[in-house]
Amino acid sequence: MxxxxxxxxxxxxxxxxxxxxxxxxxxxxxxxxxxxxxxxxxxxxxxxxxxxxxxxxxxxxxxxxxxxxxxxxxxxxxxxxxxxxxxxxxxxxxxxxxxxxxxSLTRGSLIMEIRAGTGGDEAALFARDLFNMYTRFVDMRGWKYEVMDLSETELGGFKEVSLSITGEGAYHQLQFESGGHRVQRVPETETQGRIHTSAATVAVMPEVGEVDVEVRDEDLQIDTMRAGGPGGQKVNKTESAVRMTHLPTGLVVRIQDEKSQHKNRAKALRVLRSKLFELRMGQQHEARSEQRRTLIGSGDRSERIRTYNFPQNRLTDHRIGLTIHKLDQIMMGHMDDLIQPLLQFDREERLKGTQGLATA
The missing domain is CATH 1.20.58 (Methane Monooxygenase Hydroxylase; Chain G, domain 1)
Structure with a gap:
């Protein structure tokens, strides 16, 4: 059946x-x-x-x-x-x-990467705010998260952060967060009250194991170095940071969050597997473009998917034309009113596709 x-x-x-x-x-x-x-x-x-x-x-x-x-x-x-x-x-x-x-329903774990885009320090602060929004949502769901790697700025913003999220339905619910996120607000660094526009990007990848993606030792180049940071006590004096390069594809993963080189290597391999899986899935989607997932599932990090307008307390998801006037609550992790319409839209689009194939 x-x-x-x-x-x-x-x-x-x-x-x-x-x-x-x-x-x-x-x-x-x-x-x-x-x-x-x-x-x-x-x-x-x-x-x-x-x-x-x-x-x-x-x-x-x-x-x-x-x-x-x-x-x-x-x-x-x-x-x-x-x-x-x-x-x-x-x-x-x-x-x-x-x-x-x-x-998506059978994958409970995911790797999420958040990176500051255009906008300097304000973009890094927005990346931090996105991280806080997602981790609050994770906590409310009773899921678990683990920071894989984090690069901070002097002002406490995040240049980039990667985290693993685990819980029943986690990937299914967060799969459509990939893309460009734009913010409009008065930055903490602004003294004249002017509204600035900056951006961050989010990538969501299912976390996979050896069963899904085999990574051979001979395909890896692993370099070690001292971990960087904003300075002071946070700088690691030992060569614990790991840069892992997958030679056949050129994919590079850098992890420096742990003080142990062994732990950083293990984390880098987890992230690399997910990136390789995402790459493989993307190639398959391109090969059969007529059967690609719906627009909201494209996962293209360069596509602007959402605008966060703080002065008007408004969030707009451009993919499905959704506007919500309670941005303050969403930033505190109350994301259901945002996530459920995306899931419903995707379900309806998939059903249309299934019906189209059935009548073809």
């Missing part, structure tokens, strides 16, 4: 068996990656398993109803069939939603 979801159930059961393998249990990194994959697949896999069970129950009850002659038993079977069909229809709708949502 749902071949793509059935495949996820099959993979879920494969991972379940692998997690019982003594060799896997002895490899901590591999075990953690498989546990993360198992958790991500769990919601879909268990729903498919339940759907399969309901489908079998409906068929068996229909057979009983057709074969039974006793009026009392027939009445009981008819009532039972009605209840089973209601559950079956509800779960079928839920699975259809999962199909239209694609892989």
């Amino acid at each position: 749902f071949p793509t979801l059935q495949a996820k159930l099959t993979r879920y059961e494969e991972v379940e068996k692998m997690l019982q393998d003594p060799e896997i249990l002895a490899d901590t990194q591999k075990m953690v990656e498989l546990q993360r994959e198992h958790g991500g697949l769990g919601k879909v896999a268990l729903s498919v398993r339940r759907f399969n069970g309901l489908e079998a129950d409906v068929a068996a009850t229909k057979e009983l109803l057709e074969a039974e002659t006793d009026p009392g038993t027939r009445e009981y079977a008819a009532h039972e069939l009605h209840e089973l069909e209601q559950q079956y229809d509800a779960l079928r709708t839920e699975l259809e939603d999962m199909v239209t949502a694609g892989d």
Whole structure:
């Protein structure tokens, strides 16, 4: 009925068996990656398993109803069939939603990068504010986040920051944050009260493991250096910073947040895998442009997706024409009124695409 979801159930059961393998249990990194994959697949896999069970129950009850002659038993079977069909229809709708949502529902972890754009110190302060907005939203959801790397300015702004976010539905809810974010406000550094415009960019990538992307040691060039910073106590005196270059693609990841070179290498590899996965997905989308995701899912960091107008307490998402006049609340992490319309728009567009393919 749902071949793509059935495949996820099959993979879920494969991972379940692998997690019982003594060799896997002895490899901590591999075990953690498989546990993360198992958790991500769990919601879909268990729903498919339940759907399969309901489908079998409906068929068996229909057979009983057709074969039974006793009026009392027939009445009981008819009532039972009605209840089973209601559950079956509800779960079928839920699975259809999962199909239209694609892989985003099964990926609970993501890597987010926020970078200051045009606007100097004010852009860096806005990048910090975006970071605070997202981490507040994460806290409200009961998810977890980990700062992977952070480069600050003297005024406390962020030149760039990367973080890992983990939680059920995290990637699904935050997948459309990629792009250019523009802010209009009076900067903290402005003495004459003039409104300035500056920008920051956000990239959201699903966090993936070895199962999704294999990175060979011979394809990596790893350089170490001293970590930089705004000065004072924050400057690391040891060569713990890591710059990891993927030679086949030229992708570069630099991590300096940890004092341990080993930890920075591990973080860099996590970020690199996600970047390679994003690159591969982008190439696949380009190869079949007629089946590309909806506009809000393009993930192009150069595209301006949103404007934050502080004087008018207004946020505008340009992709779907959404305007919300409570920017102050959104910046405090109350992002539901922003995220839900994006998800609904994407769902409707995907459904249109599915219907178009069905009638073609």
